[in-house]
Amino acid sequence: MDRYPTVADVTESARRLVSRFPGAGRLRRIGTSRAGRPILMLSVGHGPRHVLVVAGPHSDEPVGGATALALAERVARGEGRSPATDPSRVTWNLILCLDPDGATLSEGIEEATAGPDHALERYYRAAFRPVAAEQPEWAPIESRQLPESQALFDVIDELRPFLQCSLHSVDAGGSWVQLTRALPGLAAPFQESAAALGIPVQHGTYDALYWENPSPGIHVLPPPDATARLAAGSENIGRSTWCAPMRYDGVTAIVEVPLWATDLAEDLSPHPEAAGALRDLSALVREGGRQVTAVLDKARGFLPPPQESPPRRVLEWMADDLYDLVADSWEPLARRAATPEGAHLLTTAHISALDVVARRQPLRAAGLLLRLLAAADDPAAPALHRELDDLFLTWCEDFEKALRLRWVPVEQQVAHQARTVVAAAESALTTVG
Numbered sequence: 001m002d003r004y005p006t007v008a009d010v011t012e013s014a015r016r017l018v019s020r021f022p023g024a025g026r027l028r029r030i031g032t033s034r035a036g037r038p039i040l041m042l043s044v045g046h047g048p049r050h051v052l053v054v055a056g057p058h059s060d061e062p063v064g065g066a067t068a069l070a071l072a073e074r075v076a077r078g079e080g081r082s083p084a085t086d087p088s089r090v091t092w093n094l095i096l097c098l099d100p101d102g103a104t105l106s107e108g109i110e111e112a113t114a115g116p117d118h119a120l121e122r123y124y125r126a127a128f129r130p131v132a133a134e135q136p137e138w139a140p141i142e143s144r145q146l147p148e149s150q151a152l153f154d155v156i157d158e159l160r161p162f163l164q165c166s167l168h169s170v171d172a173g174g175s176w177v178q179l180t181r182a183l184p185g186l187a188a189p190f191q192e193s194a195a196a197l198g199i200p201v202q203h204g205t206y207d208a209l210y211w212e213n214p215s216p217g218i219h220v221l222p223p224p225d226a227t228a229r230l231a232a233g234s235e236n237i238g239r240s241t242w243c244a245p246m247r248y249d250g251v252t253a254i255v256e257v258p259l260w261a262t263d264l265a266e267d268l269s270p271h272p273e274a275a276g277a278l279r280d281l282s283a284l285v286r287e288g289g290r291q292v293t294a295v296l297d298k299a300r301g302f303l304p305p306p307q308e309s310p311p312r313r314v315l316e317w318m319a320d321d322l323y324d325l326v327a328d329s330w331e332p333l334a335r336r337a338a339t340p341e342g343a344h345l346l347t348t349a350h351i352s353a354l355d356v357v358a359r360r361q362p363l364r365a366a367g368l369l370l371r372l373l374a375a376a377d378d379p380a381a382p383a384l385h386r387e388l389d390d391l392f393l394t395w396c397e398d399f400e401k402a403l404r405l406r407w408v409p410v411e412q413q414v415a416h417q418a419r420t421v422v423a424a425a426e427s428a429l430t431t432v433g
Contacts, residue, residue, distance in 0.1 A: 001411040003114035010065035014042045021076040031151025037100035044075045045087030052161040053094040059102030060127035064167030067417040068094040084425035118407035121396040124367035131317045140239040160248035163428040165421045174202030174265030176217040178254040185427030187215035193419040197412045200265040204350035206357045253424040257413045260405040264352035270344035278334040281358040282327035288362025289323030302378035311368040359399045366392045
């Protein structure tokens with residue numbers, strides 16, 4: 001496996017699996033996207049207890065479809081059968097792509113990341129991630145109920161899974177897992193899998209900066225009354241699809257694997273200048289955002305309006321306050337790191353995780369704006385494209401050098417994510433419900 005499958009590839013593979021294993025698998029439509037695309041779920045096994053696996057929750061994170069297929073094959077074939085993968089005990093339900101509309105706007109990631117060079121710049125030119133209110137897992141936090149979100153909520157209510165696994169990939173960094181409840185049996189197999197495949201474990205992550213961290217790479221959601229949530233997230237995370245299985249005593253595991261890895265993710269040495277580094281990263285994300293927005297300001301008059309263009313909506317959302325929101329969320333850390341007692345609390349791994357965020361935010365925006373400028377029929381568009389493209393290429397080069405990024409082969413990403421999901425299921429089967 002040298003490339004990610006498209007949504008169409010995943011769907012066709014699921015249909016073939018159902019044909020190859022008569023009676024073992026079923027493929028059904030569980031919902032319809034806003035644009036009328038089907039949301040499909042493949043179920044394998046007939047056990048009374050249910051695992052729910054969600055691929056494609058973010059359209060710029062392409063690994064999940066391949067992992068879902070690998071899990072379905074394992075259960076259908078009876079390979080390495082264990083309590084959790086025994087189809088007579090557990091039914092595996094795999095949503096093939098939760099956001100098919102977003103995936104359509106990210107078409108090209110599969111080809112962009114294939115080939116010998118695995119160029120970071122090709123990835124950001126192809127990737128699309130919608131605004132938070134249009135992300136199916138996150139939209140309920142924003143008080144918006146998408147049909148994709150409702151389809152997932154309905155399946156959770158129908159199946160009452162003891163485990164939900166949401167399959168994510170991070171553009172750069174290491175691997176980690178976020179849990180809505182502790183799974184004591186997960187840490188060892190997760191870490192062993194990462195080590196065997198040469199994938200760094202992320203020690204400290206922006207996505208769970210203040211969460212409980214019982215073991216390396218494992219983060220557990222704080223109790224509902226806790227004030228510590230996502231670093232720049234919402235106090236209403238309990239509304240998300242992640243937390244829905246808790247109504248039935250189930251647990252959710254959000255499993256992240258990197259496209260590009262950095263060994264800095266595992267560097268536990270205290271960062272020598274954490275306060276200064278945080279100030280520099282805040283300035284980096286603000287300045288990058290300012291530069292992209294300056295080009296956007298010159299192009300607004302001829303770009304498609306936001307109500308007609310999802311990429312334009314993302315650009316306006318980011319320009320509105322997202323860069324400042326990200327940078328402002330680090331101010332408490334910077335103040336603490338500047339004190340004698342906090343000077344050594346942040347490791348090189350912590351700072352590297354925030355470095356990834358600071359660099360990727362302007363790159364995401366620039367990639368979308370370059371796409372719109374390339375398609376624009378206006379005399380000013382080519383010059384603006386050249387101006388932004390120069391910045392974009394420099395940022396990509398700086399990103400790769402600063403974090404010493406290396407490509408993780410797709411086969412290794414899939415193997416690690418699938419192993420982690422199975423390990424989570426084994427642990428949850430004995431500790432949940």
